[in-house]
Amino acid sequence: MADKKKRRRTESDADPESDPLPFKSKLKPDSVILQSLKALAAEYAPSTSSSAAKPLTLSDLFLSDACREVTDLPLSSVQSAIESLVLNLTHSILSGQGFSFSVPSRSSANQLYVPELDRIVLKDKSSLRPYANVSTVRKTTITARILQLIHQLCLKNIHVTKRDLFYTDVKLFQDQTQSDTVLDDVSCILGCTRSSLNVIAAEKGVVVGRLIFSDNGDMIDCTKMGMGGKAIPPNIDRVGDMQSDALFILLVEKDAAYIRLAEDRFYNRFPCIIVTAKGQPDVATRLFLRKMKMELNLPVLALVDSDPYGLKILSVYGCGSKNMSYDSANLTTPDIKWLGIRPSDLDKYNIPEQCRLPMTELDIKTGKDLLEEDFVKKNPGWVEELNLMVKTKQKAEIQALSSFGFQYLSEVYLPLKLQQRDWL
């Protein structure tokens, strides 16, 4: 018997395609897995866990004076905020005091990780940016110009990219980093998100599965988007009316895995919404994921490569990137679960040695640095997995599962993960 088993494994190594799929026998009927997923979704529904559903805010923690966050504001509020700011400046000039902007500091010294919120936020330090000062006159002028351009966007109610903004006054801005930086300053000054300013990032994410939503007035049914899926809109403020009968959201790092799941219409076997930013998370995808999570109250399960960058990508979705920490509340999706590929999966699923890659020195350093990050430390399961990765010095891509057959991901790995509720 043991011999037989061994022989089969050897055959399977030699030609996994034509052999029975490893661990497939462990799979229970779909109805059993679905039952468990329904129970999971119920845990996330607002009625059963009303306390957990209402997210903590800075003021709940008595931090609203000490910390600063921006909020989504309607266009009319942005417009009047700019107008009253300019009115104040005019008064200041007329009273002979000249003018200056008070700009919140976005430096790392002014950043704070708040464990209760599981986000990075800004502390309350700000600095004055006076016009009548040789060292700040240029930046003050740029700030005034950006405010004026944003005001025009409000009047016209259109969206532009950062690059468009830069090109409206190249003579003044000189290079795009200057207009970009001041744009973030203006967000902080007005206390609103960058998307509220109608300045958008190019989109690169796609979504498919059990979701209906409106994009700029058009109703989109993501079960009818073929294999290509729906491109995630760059402007979240025109996204609305989300409806779904999904039981969870599957966040996928790479497009190859996304394509596999879209072609196999995985969302029809296990009702879910599949979303990917095709690598590094962009702002549009992060906003879209958060909006789904908040409106639909669904668990978010992440499928990323088993390497430090997979975990880093998970962290950007989960608790934000450092250079946009002032906007962390609107950009981050709390409580994302690490489904896979986890370092412990490599042995658990017998990923063949040749599909595991040795970690480079830089990989190992990145992994060790991550172990020092608050968002990892607060999750003992993640620490354990990351320690295992750094110890074994092995990484693996999601595609490594293809060594058991092209559809192993959708036919065995994911269903088994869901059945066993195997996430951290």
Add this chain to the structure above:
Amino acid sequence: MADKKKRRRTESDADPESDPLPFKSKLKPDSVILQSLKALAAEYAPSTSSSAAKPLTLSDLFLSDACREVTDLPLSSVQSAIESLVLNLTHSILSGQGFSFSVPSRSSANQLYVPELDRIVLKDKSSLRPYANVSTVRKTTITARILQLIHQLCLKNIHVTKRDLFYTDVKLFQDQTQSDTVLDDVSCILGCTRSSLNVIAAEKGVVVGRLIFSDNGDMIDCTKMGMGGKAIPPNIDRVGDMQSDALFILLVEKDAAYIRLAEDRFYNRFPCIIVTAKGQPDVATRLFLRKMKMELNLPVLALVDSDPYGLKILSVYGCGSKNMSYDSANLTTPDIKWLGIRPSDLDKYNIPEQCRLPMTELDIKTGKDLLEEDFVKKNPGWVEELNLMVKTKQKAEIQALSSFGFQYLSEVYLPLKLQQRDWL
């Protein structure tokens, strides 16, 4: 009067946003422009130009023996091609002659630009890849393995990425360039396109506007895709049923310009289909563009940056990239017109000096190299524009038009271009 004009221009430089848009007064009513566009579309309709509509083939030029191209084959034909290939190999082995693959050469020495086709094709050189030879045994084994994997894809009728393919046998392939290279060989051996092999590239393009098509069985109406648009499917063989009342296809290099046109629903003012690969053209977008052009018989107008890379991108859509020249017939879209931004537009539209960028040494070299390319030389208008670019040493992005206002592109520049039929 002259003074007044001058004053206005100065004001416009100082604050283009609040001023009348330059050249807007030249615009005729939309109905006049539409009339001209309808006439243009009629020129492209198959009935009025049946000779031009039927594209030339290698055999029309008596080159089918001397040159090689691959064609789209249905999955069943790919499957039987593999089976008869393997049958021949088996006969060869059984008759004691061992076995070898005859592999068409894809080196640049074996490539030929055919002006009548306006494409790069492969000449007829091929080489033997025998199993019983130390220098080729590995590559022969890889070739056999890839053939076997493709055969499995045929049986299952699923699509995978190159990365998936690599991971099915890392031990043999060692690194992905090896499986990728042999995959291209297998295309040439079987005489079919890579998409016929069901091996697909990750998609990154989006499409919006007056197009209805089916993606994997789902009907997609691209006028109802909001601002985000529809992600172009990675597998062209599941795309079909294209219908459109558009008068032209607008091919856009960058997503910022795409977003502007999508938000302004430019396609409702001038019926068109707007498509972008967000930078470098990917295979899926190239296949999609070609399919639209062939099925809908519409003119394709390209909006790219005014720099050597803009023209290079245009050339990849138009006549192919060198490393996939064996597949040029299926990947290229003939007769793409260069709408803008052209070097001569910089002065014609008074693009402010500060929005023009100096070309680097490398830019200038790339520009000069392009002047030697056949696909540029055959179009005297392009040569003239490119000469102007290299002479003035100035380049400009599409976004440079934003200096006249965020919507200058959609409200003045493009309508005026269409009105004046200003393309090359």
